[in-house]
Amino acid sequence: MTAPAAAALTALVAVLGLTAARGVHGRRTACTTSDLLVASRGVTPWWNASAIGGEYISAASFLGTAGLVLAYGADMLWLPIAATAGHVLLLALVAAPLRSSGAYTISDFAEWRLGSRAVRHIVTGCVCFIGWFYLLPQYQGAGVTLRVLTGAPAWTGWAVVVAVTLALVLSGGMRSITAVQAVQFWVKLAAVAVPAVALLGMWHMSGGGHGPLGDGIPRFERTTRVHVRTDVTVTVPADVTVTARGRVDGARHHGDPVRLPAGRHTIARGTDVVFPAGTAAPHAEQLPVQDGGTWATPFGRGEEHGLYRTYSAMLGVLLGTMGLPHILMRYYTSPSGSAARRTAAFVPVLLALFYVFPTLYGTLGRIYAPDLLMTGDTDATLLLLPRRMLPGTPGALLTGLITAGAFAAFISTSCGLAVAIGGTLAQCARRTGPAAFRAGVVAALAAPLALLPAIGPQGAAGLVTMALGVSACSLCPLLVLGIWWRGLTPAGAAAGLLTGGGLAITAGLTRLFHTAAPGWPAALLAEPALLIAPTAFATTIAVSLCSLHFSPPSGPRGPSIVDKCVRLLHRIRLA
Template sequence: MTALAVAAALIALVAVLGTTAVLGLYGRRSARTTSDFLVASRGVTPWWNASAVSGEYLSAAAYLGAAGLVLAYGADMLWLPIAGTAGYVLLLAFVTAPLRRSGAYTVSDFAEWRLGSRTVRGIVTGCVCLIGWFYLLPQFQGAGVTLHLLTGAPAWTGWAIVVAVVLPAVVSGGMRSITAVQAVQFWVKLVAVAVPAVALLALWNLDGRPDPVTDAAPRFERATRVQVHTDATVTVPAAVTVTARGRVDGAAHDGGAVPLAPGRHTIGRGTEVVFPAGAAVPHAERLPVQDGATWVTPFGRGEEHGLFRTLSALLGVLLGTMGLPHILMRFYTNTCGSAARRTAAFVPCLLALFSVFPILYGTLGRLYAPELLMTGDTDATLLLLPQRMFPGPAGALLTGLVTAGAFAAFISTSCGIVVALAGTLSQSTRRPSGVTAFRAGVLVTLAVPLAVLPTIGTQGAATLVTMALYVSACSLCPLLVLGIWWRGLTAAGAGAGLLTGGGLTAAAGVTRLFSGCSTGWPAAVLAQPTLVVAPAVFAVMVAVSLLTRRRVPRRADRALMKLHLPEDALAPGERP
């Protein structure tokens, strides 16, 4: 990264941080009550709220991770943005308006109001925390990776910057403060990803490079120097002789020629390897080696249980989007159920518009940054391409632009998650109450992922976010669907289902973080558990509720009436 690109990136970072501070201060002036902090006094308009929801949803996974996944896996990854956008259609059809009419502040409030059980409320609070903490991890990690890649600063400086911005913004104004931040930052992210993408696409069209879809497996077009920052195990597709300075296959080298046979090799931390022009690109061991035809064909690489993995991931993202607590909480800020429904209708359009561009970055990355497949740093695709394709001042300016979008993604999503978790924790405690409890919840929410980050190593942003989505799909989504649409749900049924789904998916996520399972069906289910767990959770909730049908809350009929009738059809005392 050139000095000019670093300077542009730092200027962009300062601009994003300054904008966030100004917008947060603007919201802080009118934040006084608990309602202001939790739901912005339910006064946000549909279009403004749709921009904020979209800004909150477009996290590190959507901004950095999507391009990296397309670079590494190709067409199989296109289902993920489609499923995320489609999740809002289901949210619009089944959840938004009824949930807003309930008058609850948080998902935990809704569970207690609907089922009359403090125990279920506590279980829901636990699920909300798991989802939020899984979702916060990639925001902090993405900030660390971005800052390290651009400036060489240690990863913890990125974490510190996100905390330093999010903490005062949330503590000072809560939901009222961050609504403006998230709404404006959605458009910042869209411009930051779209303008460089159009420029890069135009350059590729003029450059005469081969089509990445029909070309063979990625190759280095010119002699390329690759710096390996962590111990790596790679698969070499074809025999090649490189020059290396460092450790290769356990042996030390000082710039001499090193022949690499096809197969598995290890490269030590800090090793510098120079590949000749035309050499096939080695791939990190966990990434498949694919030619262009395989890369562009769904299930083309013959992955073990590929159909199951894809369908399970699709279902997990689809259902998980319906249950994300920080997204659901945004709909409480609308004035009424019909306004919440209009908000949910706008969101898929905004997300679909954004999702086109990371695909372009991932595709161009096969030609212009193939070494990322070797180092495994595929999340860096979007950050490296502008400078790689435009080496001069133009590339530096584009690098600054994508950096601004990246930190807008980390900050806006982190703000939303922190508000949702802090609000849930504060509403679940007896003392202290109100704003004081909310601010204490903010500190707890930020402390947990910061404590976990140093122990999990480098993980892909999309991997971490999908863990959160799978917990959501197998816990809060079934609770909301059955709680809103089925009178017979009981507290016992809801609690049993939440413990089953939340426990199994959280255990699968933790296992993947710290150990993993290498082959066979156990590995497939561990990586993508939703197709197995989500139907089981619905079945458990229904079965246990039928066994305890005498415990259906007496106010269930009145609750469903409030959920489904328009506000103007209810008596004044029943309106949210």
Template sequence: MSHPYAIGAVIVVALATVLIGALGLRVSRTTSDFYVASRTVDARLNGAAISGEYLSAASFLGIAGLILAHGVDTLWYPVGYTAGFLVLLLFVAAPLRRSGAYTVPDFAEARLESRAVRRTAGALVAGIGWLYLLPQLQGAGLTLQTVTGAPRWVGGVVVALVVTANVTAGGMRSITFVQAFQYWLKLTALLVPLLFLGLAWHSDGSPGADAARPVFHRSTVVRTDTAVRIAIGTPERVTVSGTVDGRTYAAAPLALAPGIHALDTATTLDFPPGAEVPAKADDPTGSAWGRPLSDRTQPHPLYTVYGLILATFLGAMGLPHVVVRFYTSPQGRAARRTTLVVLGLLGTFYLLPSLYGALARIYAPDLVLTGDTDVAVLVLPERLVGGTAGALLGALLAGGAFAAFLSTCSGLAVSVAGVLHQDVLPPMGIRGFRQAAVLAVATPTVCTLVAADLPVADAVGLAFAVAASSLCPLLVLGIWWPRLTPPGAIAGALTGGGTALAAALLTMADVFPNGWPHVLLAWPAVWSVPLGFLVMVAVSLATPGRIPPGTAVVLARLHLPETVAATPARGDAS
């Protein structure tokens, strides 16, 4: 897909991001500007900014790739990502804004009057932020490699440099304008090509996923990263480099008969125009692919759906880059209105990646056997439209994907930088915040050079599970339960978050490759979220003498409207 148009689109998006972010340099003067934009962001602008940073690589690329690979069960991803803000609206948004905090550790210390709780919350914020940053940088590398052929690490480095420039220039002020702009850019980047893809699909006879296999519109190279078996329905002549059916070829022509063929690792097949798109031999197709809980690649599919729902519904309120944006609202009521705006904007956006996944199932099923499902969105214009029009549509999608990485990384960088500035680095005002921002971005950038490749949405799912198991119990119980104690908060957050993180690391290491142990570790939210809540409640009940003396006053400030909380009681001297 490498094309000058796509390269140009990425450059334009990067330059626009830097120029818009430079506005923050002109208006950011105080630490409050850098942390929370001095709490002056109205609901519409804040809603667009939150939507812009929330719609990450997992949303723009990963959802379509998962629908391509696994079918309708993965529609729970966009449902869960959106519904998480409904939980935020009901339980967290307004009280969190009324707390007056700048960061999650600020809130934790103010609520529980404990530096130990603050340090625990700070470590969790940094860990979750970096865990979430990894797939963003990984996705940026994949996108830039797809559109330019550059090494995969280049995209992550470019995103890191742009984000660092924006965050250090104006902090939250800068990224608010940038993220609002990038939401509308991402929506446009998906919507406009989809209209043309829909017309091309209609002119092709509106085939479904269970229809006859589509054909390549132009010469296409398919490279397998692992040993796979492919199904061919009609005789095809291809050029092969690698091993097919036990025989090794070096850029040699080969006639593939209809049936099943075995390809070894690193085998390349060059299909001519008009050739049938191959499919994975054991891939669920047709009605099975479109039927819920029919994914044959995952054992115990009902359990995995529950794990996905719980992680995405509750994980949103524990994501530090999402939570910190509610501190920018002028009042608690504005925070609620902001959440309503976010629900509308996310609901509109998430209609689109699902349609891309369905089209990819028809026109790009070969990506399943190559393992490159995350690029499905990027290759569809070339597959369906082709020519200059296809290149221009692909360039728009590439620009939108790059905007997704930039906006999410910006929010994560601000949230992590705030914690590092307040709790790790020496206090140096705005200069210290800028140094913290550099460290916040540089750490995961270095990690991407050695991190194992994961599907983008799967990697984000791990961050959601850890957030749902640690910061979610801390926020919910801290806001709504007066008997929470510092020992309970620390024990519950570390137990829930620690077990979820350990499960994620064991899954990445493939310690248990199959069976119930694998499923329990791959989808830990089903047990790690209740565990975090239970430990937090149990330890708090066992330490009643540690309830902070100012609990009643703090809870009153969290739950009363600002006008009521600020009104002096009758008889006060004021």
């Protein structure tokens, strides 16, 4: 076993041990529905903010951000900015009112606000799809991490995440995972910060004269062997002669020289290609070939409909953060509305501190890991850089630290999603107690496993952006209008959820299983929020206005629910 593989496995065992130790207290004390779903509403603001940070920093933040910066450059910096800004909007518009409602889940809030079981069921469906889309990158990230570092098959990573999540959530629910998530945020921060400082120091000591913002495109510093794990089509920027063992452009080679003219080429799975030192790195067909100046300039690469894609992605992340069920559920654990507001104020600070470091890894990746641009496996940037820049024991130790942070990200986010989906399903079925909650958790974790073999390799950030898009187009309009507009009706809420959520889910599933035609179809499927979210808001408002005076009587409990909501809105505005 290689030193990096041994370090990675040691780090994984350490993370699992820390996770088990922190969950012991929660497992001993969690026995009621309140313990399982909202930790008895007794989590302090700073502890809760750390737990939210641990829950939000998922595979996309930990692995995907660095990979996106490596591949696309400055344009991708808008995504962490939008994520942090989304928590500011959450603080201003949602956190305190949602906690003051006294609900356990978003579905509870919807029924409490509107007095409609039908709306509750629709919200439950949206919560499930958002959570399942969000679980996919956690599983895939775990599979990529173990595959890159140890050579293990991808399913071993999926199994580790599912097993640990089940052990934590089934035994202690929200009370058990709160301490785990809070501690894991600081583990993740240390796991990216310490290696980043070490690698930046190494880069500076090496001179840094061939920095990532040079005039040319990324080049191999030394003779480099690239193993292609899946069939790939690449763009070769300049003529080059390589040594190939495998199938290139349909022809089989056995270690003989192959001339690759500039342009498009296909390389089969399992092929080894050796590039001479100084060769311009080929890029996977879906990635842009950029020089340093273009890479560092927002909107500089001239991508088709790039302006729409960027703003749509930003809007999806910004609004989607406000509706993420596993993040919102954490605010239910606050003792009061004011405590929820203080919690929400801490979260952007913690996220801003974290997001500095993945950007640095993406920048260094242009020098030391250009082969990832060829294979398209850019999520592995963090995992490979320590070995590339610091061979030997130092690199192995830093790789182990990054592995610990990566699995902390996968596990903490998966735990939050499992609690959110499991609690929502149990409450929707009007079943209370641990048995119903645990059945919902099993369903929450099992559904994405059925999709993983069918969808193939996907970028973690792209999958999370898809989940955020569904949230932005469904739950965000419901929450904002449900809290701040008295005129929202059950018919309007249902119409908005079905329109926005239905279109966003359809776009996500189509994107997972089909390749869209170039042009606007591909842009709209990849980033639909800019079109669908305003449509969802407009539909909700229009149908509510039309049904305001024609809604049937809501039954004996309806008027009291509406009156209570109106009084709450009045108190919020006065505050």
